[in-house]
Amino acid sequence: GESVGLHLPTLSVQEGDNSIINCAYSNSASDYFIWYKQESGKGPQFIIDIRSNMDKRQGQRVTVLLNKTVKHLSLQIAATQPGDSAVYFCAANDGNQFYFGTGTSLTVIP
């Protein structure tokens, strides 16, 4: 099976700084990855995804990096804003199901 873990349960950053949230997975067969944002009392919201044939993908203020050699992916948020405060978690798919990490709680300090 797959196990997905995030490196830090909590992260605090100053408003305007860049944030980096890291995630590790165990199954080399995982070929599709998604980052989600979950605000309190809400369902997870899709942020960005990446397939295993890529090592970098950029969105609006977000970048996902995938290192298949060490089975690691990261989410970078540029110019972090108070509205970015939430729990972020990654998901890895092996073709049969998604496996989710427990999440990193990001707090943005004004």
Place this chain on the structure above:
Amino acid sequence: EAGVTQSPTHLIKTRGQQATLRCSPISGHTSVYWYQQALGLGLQFLLWYDEGEERNRGNFPPRFSGRQFPNYSSELNVNALELEDSALYLCASSLEAQRTQYFGPGTRLLVL
């Protein structure tokens, strides 16, 4: 375009009772997934339905079951409720099987 909807938003039951949770996917999505999110834990996969069929189930006892209707909506049934079933139950849908999943707001189940 409407997102994934779930009902009810909150549900309070007592031990031994049965709970039914409902989900409507995004229009055009045929795959529906159910997850349990207990406090402090990551999402745990429960069930995957596609085109009306159960395609995969997670490591949960048989008292967790569900179905998908011809209009692709789905319901999750939990029988013989136990205290540890208290959690947020999330439904997601995708256009392609095992690809980008979009989540609903969840149903918070409390078992007393």
